Amino acid sequence: MDRRDDYPLVPGKTFLNHGSFGATPLPVLRAARALRIEAEQDYPAFYYDRVFPVLEGSRRAVCDHLGIPMGRGVFVRNSTTAMQTVVDHLALREGEHVVTTSREYEATVVLMRLLEQRGVVVDTVDGRHEGLVERILDACGPRTRAVVVSHVTSPWSQVNDVDALTAALEGRGVATVVDAAHTAGQIPLPVMRPGVYLCLTLHKWLHLPKGSGFLVVPDEEADDVRPVVTSWYAEAETMPRRFSWAGTDDVIAHLVGVEAVAYQHEVLAQGLLTHWRVLTARAEEGLLAIPGVSTLARAPRSPAMVSVQLPDVDPEAMLRELHGRGVDLWCGLTDEGPVLRLSVAPYTTAADVDHGIGVLEQVLAGARRAVAAR
Numbered sequence: 001m002d003r004r005d006d007y008p009l010v011p012g013k014t015f016l017n018h019g020s021f022g023a024t025p026l027p028v029l030r031a032a033r034a035l036r037i038e039a040e041q042d043y044p045a046f047y048y049d050r051v052f053p054v055l056e057g058s059r060r061a062v063c064d065h066l067g068i069p070m071g072r073g074v075f076v077r078n079s080t081t082a083m084q085t086v087v088d089h090l091a092l093r094e095g096e097h098v099v100t101t102s103r104e105y106e107a108t109v110v111l112m113r114l115l116e117q118r119g120v121v122v123d124t125v126d127g128r129h130e131g132l133v134e135r136i137l138d139a140c141g142p143r144t145r146a147v148v149v150s151h152v153t154s155p156w157s158q159v160n161d162v163d164a165l166t167a168a169l170e171g172r173g174v175a176t177v178v179d180a181a182h183t184a185g186q187i188p189l190p191v192m193r194p195g196v197y198l199c200l201t202l203h204k205w206l207h208l209p210k211g212s213g214f215l216v217v218p219d220e221e222a223d224d225v226r227p228v229v230t231s232w233y234a235e236a237e238t239m240p241r242r243f244s245w246a247g248t249d250d251v252i253a254h255l256v257g258v259e260a261v262a263y264q265h266e267v268l269a270q271g272l273l274t275h276w277r278v279l280t281a282r283a284e285e286g287l288l289a290i291p292g293v294s295t296l297a298r299a300p301r302s303p304a305m306v307s308v309q310l311p312d313v314d315p316e317a318m319l320r321e322l323h324g325r326g327v328d329l330w331c332g333l334t335d336e337g338p339v340l341r342l343s344v345a346p347y348t349t350a351a352d353v354d355h356g357i358g359v360l361e362q363v364l365a366g367a368r369r370a371v372a373a374r
């Protein structure tokens, strides 16, 4: 599979970091552009006749594709907004208890800190995969209102067993807030049990433009969850209507679900899963052949990303060096030392993978020489 021509990516640069921001393919961008022009030609007509039916068709296409019950999934700006929406809905009070993990996304870490400032008691358990579900369950007590956990943890590409966790929590009155930013388009959604909220991003792996998060709520809460921004329809009876308008804003990203899902069907039919398997295996082999690069602790990994441990380097300096040489990878300091993540997208080629790894090897060799010369 080589779908590079589907993407307006600048030539001469090697993009191996789809997991951070995603990239939108041209068929989706063209559909978005046509809608944007139509909207700007006559916004009142667009507002009164088009935006709500098109949004509803787009929302239904996403729900249908991801297996989300129609009344329970809505567009929001991003998964960060989805998390905030759920936290606001839970209205956690002083003395109530939340369990989270040490491997959450930074925005979630900040959100938890702000809850603590309000007197909510936040317990952070070790987020490594081995024994994680047991650690979370052990930390839950009579005052626990929510567990906040990622489906795929970002730097490590580690897939957490959210289904085992929510099965064990069922009936205990504990909400599970799942940061599922890497889920849609990459792996099946967790089982939607009572109390389970999914905070999705559609611009990473489901090809929508940026600004397309998606919130899925449990059936019993769908009548009550409100958008974080109160506008005209925030009191409407159905959840899709309540979330359909957040004031005048750029809504175009939410209108092209049909085209994005069609693109996903196309690349799946052309062997996307095999493409991921072949190129992530190639990447892992190439990365582990670099002196000093090693495997992370054993854990299930997401299919389109590879994460490895780097030798002792300054991740920020290394990223700058890689970017300076035209290679976009992701790397950061974690509880397993510096971790590098390489993503495989429909536009990624074997040559991209080999080139990115070759440049990384040179950069690491340079860093080793610099240390030796000190």
Ligand SMILES: Cc1ncc(COP(=O)(O)O)c(C=O)c1O
Binding pocket: 019, 020, 021, 078, 079, 080, 081, 105, 107, 150, 152, 153, 154, 179, 181, 182, 201, 213
């Ligand atoms: C694990 C994880 N959670 C949340 C987010 C936030 O996503 P967004 O910026 O779309 O809100 C990201 C973004 O990279 C992520 O990797």
